Amino acid sequence: MAQRVSFGPVAKVARSRKEPLEPHDYGCLLSVASGALWTRSRLHDAGYADSWLCPLCDEKSADSWLCPLWQCPASAAERLRLTSQETRDRAMLAGQQSLLYSRGVVEHPDEWLPLPAEDVRQCIHMKHSDGTWSDEAFCGSIPTALRSSEYDLYTDGSCSTEPLAERRRASWAVVWADLDGTEIGRLSGVVPRGMPQTPQAAEYLAALAAAEVAQPGHEVYCDCLGVVRHFAQRAGASQLSAKLLYSGVVRLARSEAGWKQVSGMTKVPAHVDLGAALSPDERRKAHGNSAADEGAKAAAARHPQPTGHQQTEWQQIRCDDVSTAKLIASVARLWPAARAPGGRLPKARVSDATQRAEAKQAAHAELERVRAANRASHCWVHARGPSRCHFCKVMASNRHAAGERECPRTLPPWIEEVLRDCESGASGHRLLIGLVERLRDPPSAFIMCDRCGGFGEIKKSIILVAQCQGRPTSASAAYSIQRLRNSQFPRPGAASKGVAMTRVLPVRQFGSGRLS
Numbered sequence: 001m002a003q004r005v006s007f008g009p010v011a012k013v014a015r016s017r018k019e020p021l022e023p024h025d026y027g028c029l030l031s032v033a034s035g036a037l038w039t040r041s042r043l044h045d046a047g048y049a050d051s052w053l054c055p056l057c058d059e060k061s062a063d064s065w066l067c068p069l070w071q072c073p074a075s076a077a078e079r080l081r082l083t084s085q086e087t088r089d090r091a092m093l094a095g096q097q098s099l100l101y102s103r104g105v106v107e108h109p110d111e112w113l114p115l116p117a118e119d120v121r122q123c124i125h126m127k128h129s130d131g132t133w134s135d136e137a138f139c140g141s142i143p144t145a146l147r148s149s150e151y152d153l154y155t156d157g158s159c160s161t162e163p164l165a166e167r168r169r170a171s172w173a174v175v176w177a178d179l180d181g182t183e184i185g186r187l188s189g190v191v192p193r194g195m196p197q198t199p200q201a202a203e204y205l206a207a208l209a210a211a212e213v214a215q216p217g218h219e220v221y222c223d224c225l226g227v228v229r230h231f232a233q234r235a236g237a238s239q240l241s242a243k244l245l246y247s248g249v250v251r252l253a254r255s256e257a258g259w260k261q262v263s264g265m266t267k268v269p270a271h272v273d274l275g276a277a278l279s280p281d282e283r284r285k286a287h288g289n290s291a292a293d294e295g296a297k298a299a300a301a302r303h304p305q306p307t308g309h310q311q312t313e314w315q316q317i318r319c320d321d322v323s324t325a326k327l328i329a330s331v332a333r334l335w336p337a338a339r340a341p342g343g344r345l346p347k348a349r350v351s352d353a354t355q356r357a358e359a360k361q362a363a364h365a366e367l368e369r370v371r372a373a374n375r376a377s378h379c380w381v382h383a384r385g386p387s388r389c390h391f392c393k394v395m396a397s398n399r400h401a402a403g404e405r406e407c408p409r410t411l412p413p414w415i416e417e418v419l420r421d422c423e424s425g426a427s428g429h430r431l432l433i434g435l436v437e438r439l440r441d442p443p444s445a446f447i448m449c450d451r452c453g454g455f456g457e458i459k460k461s462i463i464l465v466a467q468c469q470g471r472p473t474s475a476s477a478a479y480s481i482q483r484l485r486n487s488q489f490p491r492p493g494a495a496s497k498g499v500a501m502t503r504v505l506p507v508r509q510f511g512s513g514r515l516s
Helices: 008-014 023-034 040-045 066-070 073-082 085-094 099-103 199-213 225-232 247-255 280-302 308-334 350-376 413-424 475-485
Strands: 123-127 133-137 152-159 170-177 183-190 219-222 264-267 431-438 444-449 455-457 499-506
Touching (some): 023 308, 066 099, 085 308, 123 280, 152 280, 183 199, 183 280, 199 225, 199 247, 199 280, 225 247, 225 264
Parallel strands (some): 152 219, 219 264
Antiparallel strands (some): 431 444, 444 455
């Protein structure tokens, strides 16, 4: 049994956008791959089934999905449609313990295939005056022929397109090109084992190498917009933040002496057709970028390569992994334990979908009608911020909460205490409720004593709990009483703008009535 496994083929089929799986098939694939969907023999051995016979063909089912997938006659049509004869032969030879052919899981490549290179393995590929090329290891010193400021630098990164992310290998290249875009020299290397094997990592390492070999007056061209934008930012906390994955590479590149003398980094189009009609400047940049792309792809060979036998075995796995995962998703739905309640659900017809949509729309309209009626049952009190119901304290801005249930319309305990004091004559207040309407706001109310002029919105009328003086306590209180008797809002000024008085009621009538 392998120490490490990879679910790469299962993830690729499950997340495919070209051939998306139905939700039921998606769940079946993940259940089989993770071992959550048991075979009949496994259920029988655990005491959950009274028979170990396959429910599809009435034959003995081994404790593996190898038999339902590759032997059962009920799945023969799916096998012929999704797999090749070579794949079926290899599945039968693999045996019941094969993770690939029974669950779509492969042994992790790092367990038996070479890992990425431990170091960068930089190499200089230079053209001599006689037209010949030579390769030599890069030790930090730039050849004299490449130190001219008339050359431009083109950077590019490359990464192999393996289905499994663990098998991808990235590399990079920096190309010296003359004013015509002709390649003069090349510095290339690989992305080491300690970094992600991704195109982005290769692009950043190429920019770092360009900073190391750049000379005064050099212009750097890159086809990765993310790298260009990152290097174009001001050297501050945002650019070198630890939250950015490659901020350390950018920091190291900026510390190079050559980078401080570079005239700039420019974005160039990638993979331009050299046979198209291009201007001289566009053709020059296209040739330089194409040379950098070819150099980056050629540098990938410096990663440790598998042996011939390992390469053959890996190619067989690549041919069978995705087809096996597709077969699992197609066959597992036939298994009784994987079927949806009531059997396989048919696809909805257009008429059925239309009826469900109409029923859903009608139910939504009825729900909105009930919520609107519930919102109308509240008694909104205007205050700073959102208006609130003075009974249940729900905010008018929260339309969902206001429509969940009808307002109970019970007065707050402190209002009840004020009313008891008024009835017993303890406080001496003669309270009135004023109902007002405000522009762009729900109806609101205030409470006021027409003897002392004590005034407040219902939510903030604590002052009325004090003993009534029996007369206006101030000139403003007398003025408020006079305005109230004239059916005007008691407090003049900004608070009264857009306010229209509707009626004034004794406080006892307020609790039994409704604002509208």
